[in-house]
Amino acid sequence: MLRRALARYPNTAACLGMALGLLILGWIEIVQPGGFDFSDITGGLVTLDTMVRIGILSIVLVGLNLLMGYAGQISLGQAAFYGMGAYASAILTARYSLLGIPVAIAQSWWWPWLAILFGMIAAGGLAYLIGRPILNLRGHYLAMATLGLGIMFYILFRENLGVPGDHITGAFDGITAVPRLRIGGFDLWPISRYYFVVWTVALICLTLALNIVNSRTGRALRAIHGSERASQAAGVDIAHHKVQALVVSAVFASLAGSLYAHFQAAVSPKPFDFAGSLELVVMSAVGGMASIWGAPFGVGVILILKEVLRSGLRQVLRGASGEHEIVFYGVLLVVIMVFMPEGILVWTSAQLKELRGRRAVLPPGLERSP
Amino acid sequence: MSFTALRSPRAWLGPLSVLALIAVVFFLGERMNFGPQQYMQLILDGLRGGTIYALIAMGFVTVFNVTGIINFAQGAFVMLGAMLAVSIYDSSLPLMPAAKLVVAVIGGIAGTTLIGMLLERLTIYPARHSSPLTLIIITVGAYISMQGLALIAWGAKPYVLPAFTTLDIADKTFRIGGVVLKAQSLWIWGTTALVLVGLAYFFERTLTGKALRACAINKRGARLMGISVNRMSLLAFALAAALGAIGGIVVAPTTRPTYDMGLVLGLKGFVAAIIGGLVSSPGAVIGGLLLGILENLAAGVTRSGMKDIYSFIVLILVLLYRPQGILRAGRKPVEAG
Numbered sequence: 001m002l003r004r005a006l007a008r009y010p011n012t013a014a015c016l017g018m019a020l021g022l023l024i025l026g027w028i029e030i031v032q033p034g035g036f037d038f039s040d041i042t043g044g045l046v047t048l049d050t051m052v053r054i055g056i057l058s059i060v061l062v063g064l065n066l067l068m069g070y071a072g073q074i075s076l077g078q079a080a081f082y083g084m085g086a087y088a089s090a091i092l093t094a095r096y097s098l099l100g101i102p103v104a105i106a107q108s109w110w111w112p113w114l115a116i117l118f119g120m121i122a123a124g125g126l127a128y129l130i131g132r133p134i135l136n137l138r139g140h141y142l143a144m145a146t147l148g149l150g151i152m153f154y155i156l157f158r159e160n161l162g163v164p165g166d167h168i169t170g171a172f173d174g175i176t177a178v179p180r181l182r183i184g185g186f187d188l189w190p191i192s193r194y195y196f197v198v199w200t201v202a203l204i205c206l207t208l209a210l211n212i213v214n215s216r217t218g219r220a221l222r223a224i225h226g227s228e229r230a231s232q233a234a235g236v237d238i239a240h241h242k243v244q245a246l247v248v249s250a251v252f253a254s255l256a257g258s259l260y261a262h263f264q265a266a267v268s269p270k271p272f273d274f275a276g277s278l279e280l281v282v283m284s285a286v287g288g289m290a291s292i293w294g295a296p297f298g299v300g301v302i303l304i305l306k307e308v309l310r311s312g313l314r315q316v317l318r319g320a321s322g323e324h325e326i327v328f329y330g331v332l333l334v335v336i337m338v339f340m341p342e343g344i345l346v347w348t349s350a351q352l353k354e355l356r357g358r359r360a361v362l363p364p365g366l367e368r369s370p
Numbered sequence: 371m372s373f374t375a376l377r378s379p380r381a382w383l384g385p386l387s388v389l390a391l392i393a394v395v396f397f398l399g400e401r402m403n404f405g406p407q408q409y410m411q412l413i414l415d416g417l418r419g420g421t422i423y424a425l426i427a428m429g430f431v432t433v434f435n436v437t438g439i440i441n442f443a444q445g446a447f448v449m450l451g452a453m454l455a456v457s458i459y460d461s462s463l464p465l466m467p468a469a470k471l472v473v474a475v476i477g478g479i480a481g482t483t484l485i486g487m488l489l490e491r492l493t494i495y496p497a498r499h500s501s502p503l504t505l506i507i508i509t510v511g512a513y514i515s516m517q518g519l520a521l522i523a524w525g526a527k528p529y530v531l532p533a534f535t536t537l538d539i540a541d542k543t544f545r546i547g548g549v550v551l552k553a554q555s556l557w558i559w560g561t562t563a564l565v566l567v568g569l570a571y572f573f574e575r576t577l578t579g580k581a582l583r584a585c586a587i588n589k590r591g592a593r594l595m596g597i598s599v600n601r602m603s604l605l606a607f608a609l610a611a612a613l614g615a616i617g618g619i620v621v622a623p624t625t626r627p628t629y630d631m632g633l634v635l636g637l638k639g640f641v642a643a644i645i646g647g648l649v650s651s652p653g654a655v656i657g658g659l660l661l662g663i664l665e666n667l668a669a670g671v672t673r674s675g676m677k678d679i680y681s682f683i684v685l686i687l688v689l690l691y692r693p694q695g696i697l698r699a700g701r702k703p704v705e706a707g
Contacts, residue, residue: 074503076510133690143440143506144644145689148682151637155679162676274633278514285507327518333511338497341504 063252069290077150083272085257088119123254174268288343420662425617426639427654429610445636451615486611528626647695
């Protein structure tokens with residue numbers, strides 16, 4: 001009975017499985033059965049810190065995959081929306097005196113949550129303003145506009161939003177002393193508590209995205225990716241659906257940015273530069289753009305690889321810094337896009353299906369033309 | 371432009387925002403007590419930077435026209451040209467400094483061109499049947515790889531290529547009515563003018579150039595005429611790499627080349643190409659010069675750290691109001707791919 005139900009609803013089953021796995025990981029961290037710490041199991045490679053990061057970036061990636069994989073629009077500046085969320089939260093909660101917000105409000109437990117909401121509305125609004133006129137055009141104009149947007153926002157964060165001095169964003173050093181989140185009197189910190197917060201939000205976003213993909217909007221998006229003209233002829237409002245995808249991805253990115261700010265308790269401009277946006281694209285390519293489940297997978301692979309490279313590269317290359325890992329990113333991106341543009345996860349499952357004698361079905365837009 | 375076009379608000383918004391921008395520049399300049407000399411200096415320096423953007427933009431246009439790809443690896447060619455030239459110049463070749471510089475320039479351009487061709491064969495050619503989205507991401511990956519390899523080869527420190535006139539770090543300068551002009555600027559403008567004449571000759575008068583143009587106009591038609599589109603794609607990348615390398619080498623004495631110089635230069639060249647409409651070489655040149663002047667003026671009257679932001683504001687404004695570029699009258703933008 002249960003098996004049949006799970007087979008009928010594979011996404012629900014996967015969601016439940018993932019939640020169960022994450023619960024077990026969290027339980028191990030808190031209870032430490034048999035004296036085992038969470039990081040002991042993975043030999044110190046994956047810590048709870050890494051898991052929280054994977055959760056946060058998964059939220060960004062779910063939105064980005066909706067935009068790139070389903071609506072077929074490249075975003076080379078997703079870090080701008082991610083940064084907007086982070087800076088909105090940081091400025092509103094740590095620099096509230098500048099904005100003339102009374103201490104009583106700024107110190108209350110609900111204020112940071114309101115700041116998160118504010119960041120999401122701002123990012124979504126900006127995406128709508130930019131997206132509406134540009135997505136009316138055909139071709140990959142969004143790639144160019146988002147690229148400009150990403151670099152613009154990085155410079156704004158770095159240059160104190162263009163205002164003289166550096167009292168708002170703190171220039172290169174960023175903003176410190178961002179408070180942790182809490183609900184009423186209940187602190188959502190230490191990290192073992194925050195882990196559950198982040199992954200709950202991430203799973204909600206995943207579920208939302210899965211529902212979007214399997215709804216009327218999702219079908220419309222896939223139709224657009226397949227052929228804009230044909231879907232237009234079938235009565236799909238192309239620009240409207242593309243803007244929807246862009247706004248959803250911006251809102252998700254901003255939400256993740258806010259969670260990141262409260263996780264680090266500080267923000268600095270570095271993670272939101274062009275390289276940051278590129279890293280998101282690499283993660284998306286690795287996990288498979290047209291796959292919602294590829295999002296956490298891609299983030300996990302890249303973040304864990306990063307840890308391995310960081311320790312491994314030092315032994316191979318004397319004096320190697322963190323920057324050297326970008327060679328690897330570049331080569332990985334090229335190889336994946338040349339040989340398996342549908343991403344590792346989808347490619348592997350397609351390969352397996354082929355082995356079992358079924359015809360591989362590629363997501364629309366990524367299949368090769370003859 | 372007809373009168374009906376003038377009546378639509380969209381037609382007015384573009385020129386109006388340009389006027390507003392100029393007014394803001396003058397207002398901010400007034401507060402800093404700028405005279406005509408300061409403006410001239412800013413414009414002159416802007417023209418120097420703009421010429422480099424123009425060279426890079428032409429690389430974007432060439433590749434886009436022939437293959438329909440926006441080649442984000444273009445910036446890497448700029449960096450490679452400069453870095454290879456510096457390496458050859460700093461090597462222990464038993465030559466006079468002047469002769470060594472010539473060898474360095476030729477070596478830098480030739481080396482970069484080879485790398486450009488290799489790049490096309492290794493990454494674009496195997497994936498030539500993929501969607502444009504995939505191809506664009508591949509060029510992004512190629513850029514990251516090349517920048518990373520440059521970091522391993524040359525490290526993160528800035529290098530020095532001497533000025534062409536003095537063969538020294540200190541360049542010869544001319545003073546004309548209080549405005550300072552570096553001799554290297556003349557080299558940059560002279561080289562670009564030569565390249566433009568050479569390209570015009572190549573595209574108009576040679577069979578290969580005409581074949582390249584045929585590919586840009588209609589790929590299938592060109593193939594039916596017996597033109598190998600694959601070979602033209604290779605040639606377009608070689609040409610783009612050479613253009614980028616030339617830009618990188620002539621600009622090297624005025625900046626300190628580093629492994630990551632290609633990113634910002636490449637992106638601004640791309641903005642210049644968009645201003646020009648992405649399909650036209652003269653448009654790319656005009657776009658580059660305009661962008662150089664505009665960003666230098668804007669940066670001159672505000673925070674200097676904000677310099678890089680203006681080109682991207684321009685990019686978004688152009689995409690919003692004139693996606694077909696500033697030259698063409700039509701409303702229909704180009705289609706990528």
